Structure formats: C-alpha cells, structure tokens
Amino acid sequence: MIKRNAFKYLLYILGFPIHLITLLFYRSKQKNDTYSSILEEVKASFIASGVENEWSNEYKEQYIRKQAFFNRQVKEQEMNEEIKRLMEEKLSKRVFEKANEISKQKGVRQLTYDTYFQSLLEKPFFLLLTFIPGILMYLLLIIYSNPYVQFIFERLIMSVFVIAGVSILVFTILYLSPFDSAANLLGEAATKEQIAAFNQMHGLDLPYLSQLWNALKGIATFNLGASFTGNEDVATSIANKFPITLIIAVFSLLMAVVIAIPVGIISATRQNSFLDYSFMFIALIGLSIPNFWQGLIFILNFSIKLQWLPATYSPQNWLSIIMPVIVLGTGLTASVARMTRSSMLEIINEDYIITAKAKGLNERQVLWKHAVGNAMIPIITVIGLLFGGMLGGAAVTEKVFNISGIGSYIVDKQFIPDIPAIMGGVIYIAITISLVNVLIDILYAFFDPRIRSKMKQL
Known part of the structure; x- marks a missing residue:
C-alpha cells in the first residue's frame, strides 16, 4: 500500500494528528541516524580520493569524441553542465552502493519516515495510545492488509x-x-x-x-423524500416492493443455472449431434419469445383453459409465482445455455485439455477438473448482468401478472414524472447492479487462480 502514492497520502490525511507528532520524533531521530553518518563518511571519502577528477576527464573525452563523430562544435558551457550531471549521478550511485554495503556489515538500517513509522506500528503501546485518534487510518490499514478485502x-x-x-x-x-x-x-x-x-x-x-x-x-442520508402521488415515503415503498422482485429473480436464476449449464455442457461435448441441435434450437426459441407474449399465452392456457395456476400474483398463493418465474427465467436460461456451449467449445479445444487427455485422464476428469472451471468466467458474466437486470425490475413481466414490484413501480412513476420516486428507483437499481458486479468479481477470483494471483499482487 505504501508504494501506491494515492493511498499513502490518504493514510497521512486520515492519521494526520498522529503523523504530525511522529514526524517531530522522526526529525530528532534523524539527527542521530547512523546510516546518514555512514552516507556522509562514504561521500567524503570518495571526494577526498580525487576520483572525481578521473571521472571528469573520462566524461570530457567521451563528450568530445561524441561531438566529433556527429561533426558538431564543442560548446564549453554545455559540456561542463553535462559532465557535472553525469558525475553527480555516478557519485550518488557509488555512495549509496558503498553505504548500503557497510550498513549491512554493521547491521544498520536506513532510517526513513516510512520505516520509522512502521517500526512504531509493531509496538503494542504505540497502537493503544494512538488507536482513538487514528482509528480511520488503522481501519484502512486493516482493509489493505488482506488482498481480498x-x-x-x-x-x-x-x-x-x-x-x-x-x-x-x-x-x-x-x-x-x-x-x-x-x-x-x-x-x-x-x-x-x-x-x-x-x-x-x-x-x-x-x-x-x-x-x-x-x-x-x-x-x-438515505432520505429519498416523499413521492408526488400519494405523498408516500419513497424508501418505504421500494423496501416493500423489493422482496417480490428478489424472490422472482432468485428463482429465475436457479432455474437458469439448474437447466442451462448442464444443457450447455452436453451440447458442447456432443457438438453437431441431434441433442446439440435440439437444445440450441429450443434456446433460440427461448431468446426470441417476447416476455409479454409468453406471459399472455401462459395465462390463456394454464389459467383460463386448464385452470391450474392463478392468472395474477397473490402473496397468499405460492402457485401464483410459478408462471412469472418461468416467463422471466426463459430468456435467462436460453442465454446462459448458449454462452455455456460457446465457452465450453472454446476451452475443450485448448492445448492443455488435449495434453490432459494425452496423459490418460478420462473424459469426466478432464471435463470437471479442467474444462468447466475455466469456462465459467464468461458464463458468470452473463448470469450476473442478466440477474442484475432482473433485480432492477422486469417491468413487462410484472405488468402482465399484476405484480407490484420495482419494475412496474418505476414505469408507473416515470410518466408523471414523479422525481423522488424515479430517483429512488434509479438509486436502487444502481446499488443493486453495483453489488452484483462486486459479487461477479469475487466469483471470478474463486474460479480462476490467475485472478487470485493478480489480486495478491495489488
């Protein structure tokens, strides 16, 4: 964290009172710093040895040869400035190298403010004394001590x-x-x-x-105000409508995962077979069917003709949630199935899969240990994006089945426009999708060890 300037400065700001006092002690320590004394002694020894004259003559000769090669006139002032710069760089480098060598032999450590403050953090008494004024700084340090957090x-x-x-x-x-x-x-x-x-x-x-x-x-301040219509509290309204939207979205997601991923894997492992063509044809139909039309067909057949399921949603009847879940989950299932097939086809033709088969692993071991895990990244992306959209409210499905969810709430309010209600709905959607994206990033790290490795290097 100290290597990243933005967070280094943030650390100083959050713990400003502590750093101010610590800096005073650091200045007093710096006067008696053994490393600085070694540095000064080494620098003085180099200057006294007359090595600067040798370097000066060497750089002067090089500069004159360079100008002669390019047919340029030697300018005394420019030459002296260039020689001075090169000598300062070389002297600084040689002094630090020699000083570090001597410091290692004597067991002396270079004293900088960062190293001094880190040494103080290792002392329990210092932490106890500065905990309350530096609580925000310590919280930041705790967060950045774990790469996943x-x-x-x-x-x-x-x-x-x-x-x-x-x-x-x-x-x-x-x-x-x-x-x-x-x-x-x-x-x-x-x-x-x-x-x-x-x-x-x-x-x-x-x-x-x-x-x-x-x-x-x-x-x-989480005070979204009251809507223009009915003077109802926006935050309360959204909180009341959130559970049904969440329930429908979660069950639709479970339906997609349970059906689509196995279907996609089977289609990929049996490419160009009858099963592959059948599954992908059904998935294409699922993608092509509009939600409102599918919902109306379901109501016409399963509610009006067969009278198996209620036509509209009722919190008291759990059967009324079946048709909305299927209608909302159809498109998600089709999308995930096609993405699973495409991702699996790309992975099973990779060199490491062929190598695993050549080593004698059977098809099941290769499939589950090597192929599925690597193929999950794009699948998780699609699932996350579509699930975030569903949590944002499926307005069409909610309207068809008379569900008082987030989607229908935002649609009803936007034609007024009811600014507090729309802003509340938008903030809800933004928060939901942001949290889903964070969850997707965490799942990336869970399935892909390369991402975990990069996280640890941050």
Whole structure:
C-alpha cells in the first residue's frame, strides 16, 4: 500500500494528528541516524580520493569524441553542465552502493519516515495510545492488509462514484424533460397559482443546482423524500416492493443455472449431434419469445383453459409465482445455455485439455477438473448482468401478472414524472447492479487462480 502514492497520502490525511507528532520524533531521530553518518563518511571519502577528477576527464573525452563523430562544435558551457550531471549521478550511485554495503556489515538500517513509522506500528503501546485518534487510518490499514478485502473495498468505493454519476445524469434528464409534474398531477383545470404552490411545496421552483444538491443530500442520508402521488415515503415503498422482485429473480436464476449449464455442457461435448441441435434450437426459441407474449399465452392456457395456476400474483398463493418465474427465467436460461456451449467449445479445444487427455485422464476428469472451471468466467458474466437486470425490475413481466414490484413501480412513476420516486428507483437499481458486479468479481477470483494471483499482487 505504501508504494501506491494515492493511498499513502490518504493514510497521512486520515492519521494526520498522529503523523504530525511522529514526524517531530522522526526529525530528532534523524539527527542521530547512523546510516546518514555512514552516507556522509562514504561521500567524503570518495571526494577526498580525487576520483572525481578521473571521472571528469573520462566524461570530457567521451563528450568530445561524441561531438566529433556527429561533426558538431564543442560548446564549453554545455559540456561542463553535462559532465557535472553525469558525475553527480555516478557519485550518488557509488555512495549509496558503498553505504548500503557497510550498513549491512554493521547491521544498520536506513532510517526513513516510512520505516520509522512502521517500526512504531509493531509496538503494542504505540497502537493503544494512538488507536482513538487514528482509528480511520488503522481501519484502512486493516482493509489493505488482506488482498481480498482490499479488492472488495476498492470495488465498493468505485460503486459509490458510479451511483453518484448515475444520480446526477438521471436527475439532469428529468430536469430537462418537457413533462410538467404539477400539470400532469393537478390536471388541465389547475390554475397557475395551484401549479406554483405545488412547485414551491416540492422545491421544483428552485434553481437546477439547488435541486440537484437536495437530491444528492437525500441520497447520501438515505432520505429519498416523499413521492408526488400519494405523498408516500419513497424508501418505504421500494423496501416493500423489493422482496417480490428478489424472490422472482432468485428463482429465475436457479432455474437458469439448474437447466442451462448442464444443457450447455452436453451440447458442447456432443457438438453437431441431434441433442446439440435440439437444445440450441429450443434456446433460440427461448431468446426470441417476447416476455409479454409468453406471459399472455401462459395465462390463456394454464389459467383460463386448464385452470391450474392463478392468472395474477397473490402473496397468499405460492402457485401464483410459478408462471412469472418461468416467463422471466426463459430468456435467462436460453442465454446462459448458449454462452455455456460457446465457452465450453472454446476451452475443450485448448492445448492443455488435449495434453490432459494425452496423459490418460478420462473424459469426466478432464471435463470437471479442467474444462468447466475455466469456462465459467464468461458464463458468470452473463448470469450476473442478466440477474442484475432482473433485480432492477422486469417491468413487462410484472405488468402482465399484476405484480407490484420495482419494475412496474418505476414505469408507473416515470410518466408523471414523479422525481423522488424515479430517483429512488434509479438509486436502487444502481446499488443493486453495483453489488452484483462486486459479487461477479469475487466469483471470478474463486474460479480462476490467475485472478487470485493478480489480486495478491495489488
């Protein structure tokens, strides 16, 4: 961490009171630094030996030969400056080499502020004394002491910037939108005084920067405000609608993983067979079917004709979740199956797979120990992106089955436009997708040892 300047400075800022006092002690220690004394002695010995005159003559001769080779005139001032620079570099290098050699023999360590502070951190009394004023600094040190925690922490910090950027962009679009929230809600019969009162009550008459600041402040304090319609708390509304969206998304994901990954592996291992063509044809159909049409067909057949399943979602009837899960999971299953097949086909033709077979490993060992793990990276990417999208709300599926989820909530609010509700929905989606991306990155490291190795080198 010390090698990375950005975090080094952050460490100094977070522990400023401690570093200020430590720096005073370091200055007093530096005066009695044995290494500095050795450095000065070595430098003085080099100067006294007259070796600088030898170097000066040598560099002067080289410079004159160089200028003669290129047919250039020798300029005394430029030559002296060049010789001086080269001599200083050589002297510095020789002095440090000799000083380090002598220091190793005497067991002396070079004293820098970083090494001095690190030596203090090894003392329990110093940690106990400075724990409270330096708690943020120590927390940062603990985070960066573990490469995996550091990796997750940095991804979360990046997510904060992403959420802030998305918030600013969406708010700006809503601000520039031609829709008038007051006119849409109060109706055509609303007077100018009523519209002005509505705008003043909700802060819509403020300048752009003031409204943006209020919105960002509300997001930072988790106070998303009240929606324009019904005056309901936005955070509470989203929290109430989140569980059903999560349940549908998780069951759709399980359906895709259980069906798609085995299908993709079978298709890849039996390429161009009847099974391969059949599975991929079904997957292509699954990708091509629109959600709203599939949902309506399901309702027509399984609800109206056969009367097996309820047509709309009801929290009291667990059977009502089956059709939404299947409809939402169909596209995900098809996408994952095709990606699994493509990824497996690419991996099983690699040289190391052929080598494993040549060593006598049977097909099952090669498949599960070598092929599947390496093929999972693009599969995880597709699953993560689609799952994040589903957690953001599948508005079409929710509308078809009358599910009061996040997707339908955002769609209903955007035509007003209900700015607090839309901002709340957007922040929810941004946070959800950011967390899913962090989870994807962690799964990358779990399946691929090369990524784990890179993480440890950070």
